[in-house]
Amino acid sequence: MRYEPAPLGLLMECENSTSEGRQARCLASRASPDRRSHRPVVIRGTCLPGLALDRLARQRDFVRPLDLGCGSGILAIAMAKLWAVPVLAIDNDPQAVAVARDNAAINGVAGRVAVAIGGGYGSAAARRAAPFDLVAANILARPLRRLAPGLARSLAPGGCAILSGLLDDQVDWVMAAHRPLGLGLIERRSLAGWAVLVVGWGKA
Ligand SMILES: C[S@@+](CC[C@H](N)C(=O)[O-])C[C@H]1O[C@@H](n2cnc3c(N)ncnc32)[C@H](O)[C@@H]1O
Numbered sequence: 001m002r003y004e005p006a007p008l009g010l011l012m013e014c015e016n017s018t019s020e021g022r023q024a025r026c027l028a029s030r031a032s033p034d035r036r037s038h039r040p041v042v043i044r045g046t047c048l049p050g051l052a053l054d055r056l057a058r059q060r061d062f063v064r065p066l067d068l069g070c071g072s073g074i075l076a077i078a079m080a081k082l083w084a085v086p087v088l089a090i091d092n093d094p095q096a097v098a099v100a101r102d103n104a105a106i107n108g109v110a111g112r113v114a115v116a117i118g119g120g121y122g123s124a125a126a127r128r129a130a131p132f133d134l135v136a137a138n139i140l141a142r143p144l145r146r147l148a149p150g151l152a153r154s155l156a157p158g159g160c161a162i163l164s165g166l167l168d169d170q171v172d173w174v175m176a177a178h179r180p181l182g183l184g185l186i187e188r189r190s191l192a193g194w195a196v197l198v199v200g201w202g203k204a
Helices: 048-059 074-083 094-106 124-129 141-146 148-154 168-181
Strands: 024-031 038-045 065-068 087-091 113-117 132-138 155-167 183-191 194-201
Touching: 048 074, 048 132, 048 155, 048 183, 048 194, 065 074, 065 124, 074 087, 074 094, 074 113, 074 132, 087 094, 087 124, 094 113, 113 124, 132 148, 141 148, 141 155, 141 168, 148 155, 148 168, 148 183, 155 168, 155 183, 168 183, 168 194
Parallel strands: 065 087, 065 132, 087 113, 132 155
Antiparallel strands: 024 038, 155 194, 183 194
16 A cells, blocks of 8 residues: 655644644654555644744744654654754664655655764764754653753754653753753743753753
């Protein structure tokens, strides 16, 4: 069976405007396990990093974003579409790298999204492209903590990072690894027990 690729044009569209309960409609396409076909995936409901990207896109421009732990590439593709700039996407899982490349291509941004294998900010691709003015890291609380020094080394002055994949009750724990490095909380949103943080230099 073949599937049609789904364009990401609606990726960050909000379906309603209530501030806390805003729903994002994230439209992505994922490769089948044999990578010979693509299946459109519509993720309805919460997409906290997507909502943070949506808000940032209304506030400012970015020229050098990084998607760390890109998985399917959904956030990298979103950033490439939102700001029409080159985006670096890194994952330590070779299958994710292959799928993210496919997804970037079928969504028309292969020329803007460079996908590389790598573990964290110390990987060759990340070191070459740093500093970044926007980082999206939708990983988990523990790796977010472990990667905090690398983020601090790689984030440009004035830059900010979207940290997600953590639970509400892990926010203080994750921030405790960032604050001593000079990275404070710019914004925090929660939905259904999950949190997304926007962190940046010099914030409380
Ligand atoms: C929860 S998934 C998120 C995928 C995608 N960013 C999204 O928002 O749907 C986390 C991804 O991070 C990758 N990952 C975890 N630790 C990593 C590290 N230290 N360096 C690079 N990638 C990592 C995993 O392989 C996985 O693909």
